[in-house]
Amino acid sequence: MNLYQKTKSKLYINITNRLTNIFQPINVIPKDAQRKNQEIISKSHRLMLELGIIRQANPGSFHFLPLGVRALEKLLHLIDEEMLKIGAQKVILPTLTHSKLWKSTGRLQDFGSELFTVKDRHNQTYILSPTHEEAVSDLIASVSQMSYKEFPLKLYQTTNKYRDEIKPRFGLLRGRQFLMKDLYSFDVDVENARHSYEEVCDSYNNIFSRIGVPFYKAIGSVGAMGGSLSHEYHYKADIGEDQLISCSKCGFYANTDFGGSDKCSHCNSDNIDISTAIEVGHTFLLGDKYSKALMANYFNEKRRSVPLQMGSYGLGVSRILAAAIEVLSQEQEMRWPLLLAPYTVIIIPPKEGSKEEGVIHHLTEKVYALLETLPFLQNNILVDDRIQMTIGRRMIDARRVGYPFTIVIGSKCMEEKPIFELVDLQKNLTLNLYEEQLLLYLRDALKNVY
Amino acid sequence: MNLYQKTKSKLYINITNRLTNIFQPINVIPKDAQRKNQEIISKSHRLMLELGIIRQANPGSFHFLPLGVRALEKLLHLIDEEMLKIGAQKVILPTLTHSKLWKSTGRLQDFGSELFTVKDRHNQTYILSPTHEEAVSDLIASVSQMSYKEFPLKLYQTTNKYRDEIKPRFGLLRGRQFLMKDLYSFDVDVENARHSYEEVCDSYNNIFSRIGVPFYKAIGSVGAMGGSLSHEYHYKADIGEDQLISCSKCGFYANTDFGGSDKCSHCNSDNIDISTAIEVGHTFLLGDKYSKALMANYFNEKRRSVPLQMGSYGLGVSRILAAAIEVLSQEQEMRWPLLLAPYTVIIIPPKEGSKEEGVIHHLTEKVYALLETLPFLQNNILVDDRIQMTIGRRMIDARRVGYPFTIVIGSKCMEEKPIFELVDLQKNLTLNLYEEQLLLYLRDALKNVY
Structure with a gap:
């Protein structure tokens, strides 16, 4: 399973926090795995290994990978x-x-x-x-x-x-x-x-x-x-x-x-x-x-x-x-406390070659810059630049890794006044929001925890 | 030498960063000390031990004390x-x-x-x-x-x-x-x-x-x-x-x-x-x-x-x-790179029982709050609340530990428009400044390094 293709997009190179920049080796562990030295795998252990949060160095000893750090x-x-x-x-x-x-x-x-x-x-x-x-x-x-x-x-x-x-x-x-x-x-x-x-x-x-x-x-x-x-x-x-x-x-x-x-x-x-x-x-x-x-x-x-x-x-x-x-997690989907998720927000830009891409890909950097004006989102937003993949596929991955908020730059952004799809994972809600609503929603959702 | 008397003042209890709150054991080391196990003392080693920045645990192994951290x-x-x-x-x-x-x-x-x-x-x-x-x-x-x-x-x-x-x-x-x-x-x-x-x-x-x-x-x-x-x-x-x-x-x-x-x-x-x-x-x-x-x-x-x-x-x-x-240091006075000093600014309020104290002690909290509006000074200002000691004595200590900027709430603050004495240790300057000048001076001095 090649969950994370690493082909980097040329479109979002001004953004440091791009998914393809992150060292996050995906690692599928067979069910009922018993590691050597009697190590037993729990749900959190398995998900953190599978999704590239940690990696075992020796029995009971782990590397923390970038998202874990x-x-x-x-x-x-x-x-x-x-x-x-x-x-x-x-x-x-x-x-x-x-x-x-x-x-x-x-x-x-x-x-x-x-x-x-x-x-x-x-x-x-x-x-x-x-x-x-x-x-x-x-x-x-x-x-x-x-x-x-x-x-x-x-x-x-x-x-x-x-x-x-x-x-x-x-x-x-x-x-x-x-x-x-x-x-x-x-x-x-x-x-x-x-x-x-x-x-x-x-x-x-x-x-x-x-x-x-x-x-x-x-x-x-x-x-x-x-x-x-x-x-x-x-x-x-x-x-x-x-x-x-x-x-x-x-x-x-x-x-x-x-x-x-x-x-x-x-x-x-x-x-x-x-x-x-x-x-x-x-x-x-x-x-x-x-x-x-x-x-x-x-x-x-x-x-x-x-x-x-x-x-x-x-x-x-x-x-x-x-x-x-x-x-917090489900069997196949990791969940983090809102305050501890490696990135609070992930933005999914349009697929390469789609009709949306040519028209609205610039909204990615715009929304990124807008959200960074919230102090607690500075250096805390990730862009999933694997644009050779469909939006749907990347949304599944975002759910699996458990980023609290996913923002989709999709077909509704083609409207005269762009509409952004926001997935709030903790409330299990999907909302369609104008830019200014998006900002207000995130500000309100985060102001009590930060 | 009881350099740091720890009697806490009741006046500045709203300020967390008070000198008497800091664990900084002062420790005078005899000249030409040769520690056991052949350890040799250098100027930085001696000053850091004497001024409570580090403390030896074992040969070649040190506790970092709060200012060092x-x-x-x-x-x-x-x-x-x-x-x-x-x-x-x-x-x-x-x-x-x-x-x-x-x-x-x-x-x-x-x-x-x-x-x-x-x-x-x-x-x-x-x-x-x-x-x-x-x-x-x-x-x-x-x-x-x-x-x-x-x-x-x-x-x-x-x-x-x-x-x-x-x-x-x-x-x-x-x-x-x-x-x-x-x-x-x-x-x-x-x-x-x-x-x-x-x-x-x-x-x-x-x-x-x-x-x-x-x-x-x-x-x-x-x-x-x-x-x-x-x-x-x-x-x-x-x-x-x-x-x-x-x-x-x-x-x-x-x-x-x-x-x-x-x-x-x-x-x-x-x-x-x-x-x-x-x-x-x-x-x-x-x-x-x-x-x-x-x-x-x-x-x-x-x-x-x-x-x-x-x-x-x-x-x-x-x-x-x-x-x-x-x-950077002199034999008896520690100096830090501006960006690395444990606190960038130290404020010295009036001595207990002095004529200034009754009239202007409130300026300490006022200046503290004013300077904290500069983002790089947040949680980066210390108040020397050892008010049983003279201002002069505390200024000597501030020089020894090497805080880059010292602000004195002294007799010149009794003027109708209070004048603050600012010591800029790096430039070796003492300036008399109004409140707004103080803010501008520090902003300019720090904006290029932060």
């Missing part, structure tokens, strides 16, 4: 916007953490064979960090004489994390390298730490609300991370590896790890439901487990050195992307 | 803008590359003990990639049936790279983890590859021109990378590890590795100069060394499978930042 960067941008609102500051901690730090917190043993380790030429052992509680505590500990006045402090990063999974599976959902956004909060006492915890949780609620996929916040188990309180963010999906118990009476959600599966641990009702879900975020109120072990202290008003109270908050960035696609 | 992200943004202009597409290749790929190109041996390697639970050996020629060739090879119509293709990424340096030194200039932007070009024949090579080199010229630090493009040796042609980009600095030979007659530049150090290898003149320089970029016309070894082929018009012609183009992103600071 665009979606990821949109998610990173959204996260950065929300982090700015709560005064969280971005840092970059090194990938390699010295094993001695993990020894001091006991996690070298807890994580065991899931850790990738590397020895340097001086025979020092480093960990390819799956998370950075040790590293960030050591950073804070290295700053001498921090005063109580410098807190609260919230540091975050979005970096690759590593885990030598026994069974990498479902593509980005359980990989051996994954992109994670991790935030660490530092406070002078339990009450302030609790306040930071609520503030970050609210911010994560906003992030998930803006992504738009229905999410469920559940009480979780603190597990090997430690601490006194933990919440998880979930998307419901059959392929999930977690079970959530939800109470129809009081609305309480918990992971069955934490809350059992018989009755509601909050109101004791047995009017409960169990659902399968994918964990996409996890927050922990850590207490002083890490700060004590690594001496991340501050000086209080009496100039006494006291361990900081910490929180840790993870968002599985690459996992959110895959899980959202898993939830 | 801001500068890095500005550089990444600049690079992305230039990449879009030449139609290069962003990808993300995994950090870990299977050692078998490096074996097939012979580089497992060439790099030897400089490679960090890791074994997974199945006893497979992976490399923490210092560069990705093998990985990207393998990616292209995995796409079946690529046609000549799909080329030229230019893929790039900006990711962490790893090298187990014998002697990490000069901070970010020679670290064991570093941020690199690497681009790979694929073409159907030597002539087209040469064209891509010129195009990317032109783009790199633009990037270095926009950064604004004087740079020198020299012929370089292809070394272990292989290929037929190579250029290097350099900043001149005493601590550099390269020697450039330049010809006063024909203007030719070469690395002495390639061009000897006696006479010009271009015009044979012995009217030459030798200077010490830091390599900040390197380009290679690779030929088919990697594509042949890894079967990165395409089908030509006769449906015959032919190895692709490749190019490889690296920019040392974290190194550019440090090298620019090395070139």
Whole structure:
């Protein structure tokens, strides 16, 4: 199946964002494929491979191709916007953490064979960090004489994390390298730490609300991370590896790890439901487990050195992307959250040699320029310049890849006042609109999400 | 020295970008410091540590603190803008590359003990990639049936790279983890590859021109990378590890590795100069060394499978930042390229309890809001809210950290029509300006760089 013929059109060369410019290798995967090393293919995994969003490099390890990078960067941008609102500051901690730090917190043993380790030429052992509680505590500990006045402090990063999974599976959902956004909060006492915890949780609620996929916040188990309180963010999906118990009476959600599966641990009702879900975020109120072990202290008003109270908050960035696609897509058609689609709009110009082409092909560049006046559509519109293909065929492809809005420059554009066909994939609507209506429609559809 | 007192002012809490909100641990390093493991401190290394831009985690491995991240992200943004202009597409290749790929190109041996390697639970050996020629060739090879119509293709990424340096030194200039932007070009024949090579080199010229630090493009040796042609980009600095030979007659530049150090290898003149320089970029016309070894082929018009012609183009992103600071800074005062300063403008409001404070402190938020109307100053202005300190003391700190523009809300703002003091650090000018003049001055100063 030669879905993407790459013959470039000479007509739209002033537009950088042309489909034939994009490296998007199409790759058909046989049904019921079982990849080597026990990897199992989920719907999102299959669609992302088939449609050239990612490509497997090694078991549990993927190349992000250009459309995948665009979606990821949109998610990173959204996260950065929300982090700015709560005064969280971005840092970059090194990938390699010295094993001695993990020894001091006991996690070298807890994580065991899931850790990738590397020895340097001086025979020092480093960990390819799956998370950075040790590293960030050591950073804070290295700053001498921090005063109580410098807190609260919230540091975050979005970096690759590593885990030598026994069974990498479902593509980005359980990989051996994954992109994670991790935030660490530092406070002078339990009450302030609790306040930071609520503030970050609210911010994560906003992030998930803006992504738009229905999410469920559940009480979780603190597990090997430690601490006194933990919440998880979930998307419901059959392929999930977690079970959530939800109470129809009081609305309480918990992971069955934490809350059992018989009755509601909050109101004791047995009017409960169990659902399968994918964990996409996890927050922990850590207490002083890490700060004590690594001496991340501050000086209080009496100039006494006291361990900081910490929180840790993870968002599985690459996992959110895959899980959202898993939830939203159909078997043969990929769907993205509106904010994360690699391009929000795709324009389909007339077929080469058609009677329309000679008369109205110039409308493509005109509409492109018009829509680019909307700030959130800048560098966010794609032209499908495979004009040797029929409009209908290209519309099918646009649906499959899941661009939220498709604009067709077709026969109705031959009218004295051109009429554009707009397909709104999320609302499942096709509309015939004049140019100015098109602009207004897109402005209104997008103004609430951007 | 308690340079940064952190007592937060209650006056400017509506402004997120306040100095007391920033995690910027000040850290005084004794003169002639020799760090453990032979690490040597250069001016940029020392200033970046002292002023809380980076912090050492392990030998050759650094935390980027919030101001450092801001500068890095500005550089990444600049690079992305230039990449879009030449139609290069962003990808993300995994950090870990299977050692078998490096074996097939012979580089497992060439790099030897400089490679960090890791074994997974199945006893497979992976490399923490210092560069990705093998990985990207393998990616292209995995796409079946690529046609000549799909080329030229230019893929790039900006990711962490790893090298187990014998002697990490000069901070970010020679670290064991570093941020690199690497681009790979694929073409159907030597002539087209040469064209891509010129195009990317032109783009790199633009990037270095926009950064604004004087740079020198020299012929370089292809070394272990292989290929037929190579250029290097350099900043001149005493601590550099390269020697450039330049010809006063024909203007030719070469690395002495390639061009000897006696006479010009271009015009044979012995009217030459030798200077010490830091390599900040390197380009290679690779030929088919990697594509042949890894079967990165395409089908030509006769449906015959032919190895692709490749190019490889690296920019040392974290190194550019440090090298620019090395070139521009004075011993005790850091200087940034205008485009890369963590904040372009810093505003210094009146001292607490001064006669000015009661009357004009509101001008701070007013000027802040006014300047934010300039698109390139959005989220790019900092308020120094350490109002317990004198204006003069805060001006000294602003100079030390090197914010390009300082605006003082001082006694001259008490006039009926307030006059603002503006310090332009790059031009070494202090100006007294009315509000509208301030806006015009900054707009003009910045419009050519953004």
